[in-house]
Amino acid sequence: MATLTNETLLLQQKRDKYVARGVSNSNRSIAVKGEGATLFDQDGKRFIDFAGAIGTMNVGHSHPKIVEAIKKQAETFTHPGFNVMMYASYIELAEKLCAITPGTFPKKAIFLNSGAEAVENAVKIARKYTGRQAVVTFNRGFHGRTNLAMSMTSKVKPYKFGYGPFAPEVYQAPYPYSYQRPDSMTEDAYEAFMIEQFQDFFVSQVAPETVACVVMEPVQGEGGFIVPSKGFVQSVVSFCKEHGIVFVADEIQTGFGRTGKHFAIEHFDVVPDIITVSKSLGAGVPISGVIGHSEMMDASNPGELGGTYAGSPLGCAAALAVLDIIESENLNERAEHIGGKIEQTAKRWKERFDFIGDIRRLGAMAAIEFVKDSHSKKPDKDIASKVSAYANEHGLLLLTAGVKGNVIRFLSPLVITDEQLDEGLKVIEEALESM
DSSP states (O other): OOOOOHHHHHHHHHHHHHSOTTSOOSOOOOEEEEEBTEEEETTSOEEEESSHHHHTOTTOBTOHHHHHHHHHHHHHOSOOOTTTSOOHHHHHHHHHHHHHSSOSSOEEEEEESSHHHHHHHHHHHHHHHHOOOEEEEETTOOOOSSHHHHHHOOOOTTTTTTOOOOOSSEEEEOOOOGGGSOTTSOHHHHHHHHHHHHHHHHHHTOOGGGEEEEEEOSSBTTTTSBOOOHHHHHHHHHHHHHHTOEEEEEOTTTTTTTTSSSSGGGGGTOOOSEEEEOGGGTTTSOOEEEEEEHHHHTTSOTTSSOOTTTTOHHHHHHHHHHHHHHHHTTHHHHHHHHHHHHHHHHHHHHHHOTTEEEEEEETTEEEEEEBSOTTTOOBOHHHHHHHHHHHHHTTEEOEEESTTSOEEEEOOOTTOOHHHHHHHHHHHHHHHHTO
C-alpha cells in the first residue's frame, strides 16, 4: 500500500470528523485531476476508472468540449431560474432529447436536478395524466434515495433500512433473472413463466385499473446489471397499453451510449411513454430530465412541476456538449467494442475460476457475478468485495452491485483507450488470481 502524505491523512481525518458517516467511500484517495478514463490523487497516484462516478462519466473526465461549454456558460450567466426568465439552452436541450428518444409522436421535456427527482416527477406526471395512484416497479430495482424513489427501490440495506414509513401505493413486480432460473427450465420456458408471474401480480397484488405507471430499468443497475429478455419487456409494455398504464423507462444509468445505443430500451423494440434521464447526461454537472408524450407531459398545470435549480444553465450547456460528443466520437459503437473486450476476457477467466458464475452485458454495461461454485450458484459477496478492494488498492476504481453484493460492474468512460481497458482488466485478473 502506498505511503500517504500528511496532507492526505489530514483530509481523511477531517472527512471522518466532519462528513456524515452515512456517505460511503469505496476509495479514500483525494482526487485532484481527471482526464478521460483516468483520475489522479494528490499523492500522485493514477487510477484507471471503471466506476465512472457510478455511470455518470460516459464521455470521460474533463472532456475539453464539456470544460469549454461550462466555462463559456459561467462567463455569460450562471442561473436566472428558467421559471423566472428563460434561456435558450434549456429549450434547445428539450428539442434535441425529444428528437433522439424513441417514438415518433409529439414529445415534451422537463429538466430537474437528480435521477431520483426525475423519477418522482415521472410518477407525478403519470398520476396527473391517468388520475390513478398506484406505482409498480420491479424486484431488485433501484430508483433513488428520496422517499418515493426509495419506496420504489427494492434493496433494503443500505437504502431503506430504518427510513420508513415509505410512500404508499408502491408495488414491486417480479423481474426475470435468467442466470438463477431452475436448471430444468429452458430460457423460453423461463420467459413464459416470468410473463405469467407478471400478469398474475396484477391479480394478487394490485388491480391494473388503479395503476398510474409501471417504472422499469431496461437493465437493472444497482440490482446487478440484470438484462431481461426482449419478450418479457415487450409483454410488460403490451400489458400497459392494454390497461391504460403509463410505461416509464428509467434510463438514468443505462442512457447516453452505455448499452451501445442512446437508450437501452431501444434494444427491446418497444417505445416507452416516458423516459427518465440523468447521470451521463451532464458529464458531472447535476441535471436530469423527463421526456414523454406531449399529452402526458401537459397534464400538469403551470407551477406544478419544476424546482429552483431545475435545468440549470450549466447543466444544459454540459448536456448539449455531451450529445455532440456521443455523435462526433461514435460512442455508441465504442460501447459495443468495450463490452465485447470485457466479455471475451471474462469468459477466459470463467474457464479458470469456478467462482465466476455469470457474465452478462448489454453494450458496455457489463457485469461478473461471483458464486460459491458454478454448480450451486450461491452468491459469494466476499469474493466480489475482495476483488473490488484489491482493484482500488492497485490503481483501478471498481464498484460492486447486486442485491446480495456479489457482482462487480463495469462503468468505465466510453472514451477509455484499449490500452487503459487492458490495464484495468489485468488488475482484476491479478485480484482473481489472489483469491
